[in-house]
Amino acid sequence: MIPFLGRSLVQKTITLFFVSVISFAVVHLAPGEPSQVDPLNPKFTKEVVERFRQQFHLDKPLYQQYLLFYRDLFAGKSTSWKDGRSVLGKICDRFINSLPLFIVGTLITWTLSFPVGIQAAIKRGGKYDRTTTFLAYLLISIPGFFFAYVLIIFVVSTFQVPVIGMTTFGLSGAGYLTRIMDRVWHLLLPSILGATAGIAVLSRYVRNQMLEVEGQDYVRTARAKGLPEEQVHYKHALRNALLPFVTMFGLVLPGLIGGSVIIESIFSWPGIGRMAYEAILARDYPVIITVNFISAILVLVGTFLSDLLYMVVDPRIKI
Amino acid sequence: MQDSASEHTMSGETFELPPQQTRLEEFWVQLRKNRLALAGMVIFGFFLVVAVVGMLLTSGTSPFLDPSLVRLQEKLRPPLSGPNLESLLPEEVPPLGVYLLGTDELGRDVFARMLQGAWVSLTVGFVAVGIAVVIGVFLGGLSGYYGQNPIRLGQVLLLFLAIWMVVGWSRLSSLYLVILGVVVMIVLMAMLLQGRERSRGLLSLLNAQLLSVDALITGLIDIMLCFPSFFLILTVVALLPASIYNIMIIIGLTSWMGAARFVRAEFLSLREQDFVTAARALGVSDWRVIFRHMVPNAIAPVLVSATIGIAGAILTEAGLSFLGFGVPPPHATWGNILSDGKNYLFDAPWLTIIPGLAILVVVLSFNLFGEGLRDILNPKLRERH
Numbered sequence: 167m168i169p170f171l172g173r174s175l176v177q178k179t180i181t182l183f184f185v186s187v188i189s190f191a192v193v194h195l196a197p198g199e200p201s202q203v204d205p206l207n208p209k210f211t212k213e214v215v216e217r218f219r220q221q222f223h224l225d226k227p228l229y230q231q232y233l234l235f236y237r238d239l240f241a242g243k244s245t246s247w248k249d250g251r252s253v254l255g256k257i258c259d260r261f262i263n264s265l266p267l268f269i270v271g272t273l274i275t276w277t278l279s280f281p282v283g284i285q286a287a288i289k290r291g292g293k294y295d296r297t298t299t300f301l302a303y304l305l306i307s308i309p310g311f312f313f314a315y316v317l318i319i320f321v322v323s324t325f326q327v328p329v330i331g332m333t334t335f336g337l338s339g340a341g342y343l344t345r346i347m348d349r350v351w352h353l354l355l356p357s358i359l360g361a362t363a364g365i366a367v368l369s370r371y372v373r374n375q376m377l378e379v380e381g382q383d384y385v386r387t388a389r390a391k392g393l394p395e396e397q398v399h400y401k402h403a404l405r406n407a408l409l410p411f412v413t414m415f416g417l418v419l420p421g422l423i424g425g426s427v428i429i430e431s432i433f434s435w436p437g438i439g440r441m442a443y444e445a446i447l448a449r450d451y452p453v454i455i456t457v458n459f460i461s462a463i464l465v466l467v468g469t470f471l472s473d474l475l476y477m478v479v480d481p482r483i484k485i
Numbered sequence: 486m487q488d489s490a491s492e493h494t495m496s497g498e499t500f501e502l503p504p505q506q507t508r509l510e511e512f513w514v515q516l517r518k519n520r521l522a523l524a525g526m527v528i529f530g531f532f533l534v535v536a537v538v539g540m541l542l543t544s545g546t547s548p549f550l551d552p553s554l555v556r557l558q559e560k561l562r563p564p565l566s567g568p569n570l571e572s573l574l575p576e577e578v579p580p581l582g583v584y585l586l587g588t589d590e591l592g593r594d595v596f597a598r599m600l601q602g603a604w605v606s607l608t609v610g611f612v613a614v615g616i617a618v619v620i621g622v623f624l625g626g627l628s629g630y631y632g633q634n635p636i637r638l639g640q641v642l643l644l645f646l647a648i649w650m651v652v653g654w655s656r657l658s659s660l661y662l663v664i665l666g667v668v669v670m671i672v673l674m675a676m677l678l679q680g681r682e683r684s685r686g687l688l689s690l691l692n693a694q695l696l697s698v699d700a701l702i703t704g705l706i707d708i709m710l711c712f713p714s715f716f717l718i719l720t721v722v723a724l725l726p727a728s729i730y731n732i733m734i735i736i737g738l739t740s741w742m743g744a745a746r747f748v749r750a751e752f753l754s755l756r757e758q759d760f761v762t763a764a765r766a767l768g769v770s771d772w773r774v775i776f777r778h779m780v781p782n783a784i785a786p787v788l789v790s791a792t793i794g795i796a797g798a799i800l801t802e803a804g805l806s807f808l809g810f811g812v813p814p815p816h817a818t819w820g821n822i823l824s825d826g827k828n829y830l831f832d833a834p835w836l837t838i839i840p841g842l843a844i845l846v847v848v849l850s851f852n853l854f855g856e857g858l859r860d861i862l863n864p865k866l867r868e869r870h
Contacts, residue, residue: 312841315830316841
C-alpha cells in the first residue's frame with residue numbers, strides 16, 4: 167500500500183509540473199505582448215508600459231518568467247493585473263460565493279440520481295426505465311444557457327420572483343423570513359442548472375452498476391433462498407453496487423472551483439466561473455493561469471483521494 | 486466452396502440453416518429494435534440535408550435567402566408573420582413571402598440565419614471530432630502497438646537539437662548552426678554504432694532508456710485530463726484571433742483523450758491475438774498490420790465516442806458563441822442567435838427558443854444514435870438490457 171501511494175505521488179508531482187508549464191504557456195500563445203493589455207488607453211504611456219513590464223517580470227526571458235510567476239504564486243504575492251489585488255485573495259472571495267452553489271448542486275445531484283438509477287435498474291425495460299433513460303439523454307443534450315432561459319421564463323412568470331444575482335437589491339430592511347426566501351430563490355435555479363448534467367450521468371451510472379450486480383450469482387442465491395424482493399434489492403445488491411461510488415467523492419472535488427462560467431454569467435453570480443470569465447475578457451493573465459492551475463491540482467488531488475478511498479473500501483484491492 | 490448453405494445434407498436429412506445476413510442487414514435489424522437510436526439516426530440524416538441545403542441557399546454573392554440582410558423597419562416580427570410590403574424595397578422582400586421563423590432585432594430573417602448556423606454547427610462538430618479521432622487513433626495506436634519500446638536518451642537529445650536548430654534558424658549565426666549540425670551527426674553516428682555492438686563508456690549513455698513510449702503517451706493523456714476542458718478552450722479561443730478554424734482545431738486538440746484510451750486498450754488486446762501474429766509471421770509490414778488488420782477491429786468504440794463527441798463539440802461551440810467568443814459576428818451560428826436574442830427574452834422569446842430547441846434536438850439525436858451504435862456494435866451489451 168505504501169509503495170503504491172509513493173509511486174502515485176511521484177507520478178502526480180511530475181504531472182503537476184507539466185500542468186504548470188502548460189497553464190503558463192497557454193496564455194503566451196496570444197499574439198502581441200501581455201504588456202499591451204490595453205493599447206488604446208491613453209494612460210498607457212511608454213513609461214507606464216515599461217514599469218508594468220518590470221513589475222511583472224515581462225522583460226525577462228520566458229523560463230525566468232515561469233519561475234518567477236510560480237515563486238510569487240506560492241509565496242502568495244502574485245497580484246491581479248487589473249486591480250492589483252492578491253490573486254489568491256480574489257479567488258478565495260469568489261470561492262466563498264461559489265460554495266453554496268456547489269453544495270446545493272451536489273446535494274441535488276446525489277439525492278436524485280441514486281433513487282432514480284436504482285428504480286430504473288429494478289424495473290429495467292419497463293416504462294419507468296425507458297422514460298428516465300430518455301430524460302437522462304435530454305438533460306445531457308440540453309445546452310445549459312438555453313435551459314437557464316427556459317427556467318427563468320417559467321419561474322419569473324409563474325412565481326413572480328427575481329432570480330438574477332445573489333440577492334435582490336434593497337431588501338436589507340425587510341424581515342428575516344423574506345430575506346431567507348429571497349436567498350433561496352436566487353440559489354435554486356443556478357444550483358439546479360449546475361446539477362442537470364450530473365444527475366443525467368450519475369443516474370445512468372448507478373443504473374448500469376446496479377444491473378451489473380443484479381446479474382451476479384449471489385443475488386440469484388439470495389432470491390433462491392426465498393428472501394423477499396425488497397431485501398434482495400436493497401440489502402444484497404445495492405450494498406455491493408454502491409462500492410464504486412464511494413470513490414466518486416474524490417472526483418467531486420474539481421467541481422469546487424470549476425463553477426460554471428456560463429451559468430454564473432447568466433445569473434450574474436459573483437463566483438469563480440464569472441471571475442475567470444472576466445479575467446479572460448480583461449486578459450488578466452495571473453488570474454487565468456492560477457484558475458487553470460488550481461483546478462488541475464484539484465483534479466489530481468481528487469483522483470489521488472479516490473484511489474485511496476478505493477483501497478480503504480474494497481479489501482480485494484491491496485496493491 | 487460454392488455449395489449453397491440451405492442444401493447441406495447430413496445422413497440424408499436436410500438442415501435449414503438460418504439465412505445468411507450481411508453485416509449491414511444485421512445492423513439494420515438491430516437498429517430497428519432500438520427505436521430511440523433509429524429516431525436519432527433519422528434526425529441526424531435530416532440535419533445533414535438541412536445543413537448542406539442551407540449552406541447552398543445562404544452562401545455566395547447573391548444568396549436565395551440572405552442571412553445578413555438588415556430590414557430595420559421589420560424588426561422582431563414573430564414567426565410566420567408576413568412582411569409589410571409597403572415599407573420594403575423590392576429586393577428586400579423575403580423570397581418565401583413570409584418570415585418563417587420571425588426576424589431578429591435588426592430585422593434579419595431568422596430562418597436564413599438558422600440555415601447558415603446549421604452548416605457551422607455541422608462543420609465544427611465533424612472537423613473538431615475528426616481532428617480528435619486522428620490524434621487519438623495515432624497516439625493510442627502508437628502506445629498500444631509500440632508501447633514497450635523504450636525512448637533512449639540519444640533520441641531525446643536529437644529531438645532537442647533539431648528543435649533548437651529549427652527555432653534558431655534565422656537568429657543563430659551560421660557558425661553555431663554548423664556546430665549544432667556536427668553534434669547531431671556525432672550523436673546519430675554514435676547511436677547507430679551502439680545499436681550494432683554494445684560497448685561501454687560515455688557514449689553508451691546515449692542508449693540509456695528513459696521511459697517507454699506507453700508511459701509517455703499515458704502521461705500526456707493524464708496531463709490533458711487534468712484541465713477543466715471548457716475553461717481551457719475558452720481561454721485559448723479568447724486569446725487567439727477569432728475564427729471558426731481556431732475553434733475547430735482547439736476543440737479537437739482538447740478532446741482526443743477518450744479516443745486514444747479506447748484505441749490503446751483495444752490495441753493491447755489485439756496485439757496478442759493470433760491473426761496479428763499470423764500477419765507478422767507472413768512478413769507483413771508494421772504499417773500494414775496496424776492499418777489493415779488492427780485499426781478496423783479497434784474502430785467500433787472510437788466510432789461510438791466520435792458520434793457522442795460531435796454532440797459535445799456542437800454544444801461547446803454553441804457555448805463559446807453564447808459567451809461571445811465563437812464564430813465572428815456577421816456569420817450566424819445557433820449560439821450567437823440565441824446570445825443576441827437573450828436581450829429580448831420576454832418580448833421576442835422565439836429568438837431564444839428556436840435556436841435552443843434546434844441545438845437540443847440535434848445534440849440529442851447524436852447522443853441517442855451514438856448510444857444505440859454502442860449497443861449494436863457491442864454484442865455483449867445486447868442481452869443485458
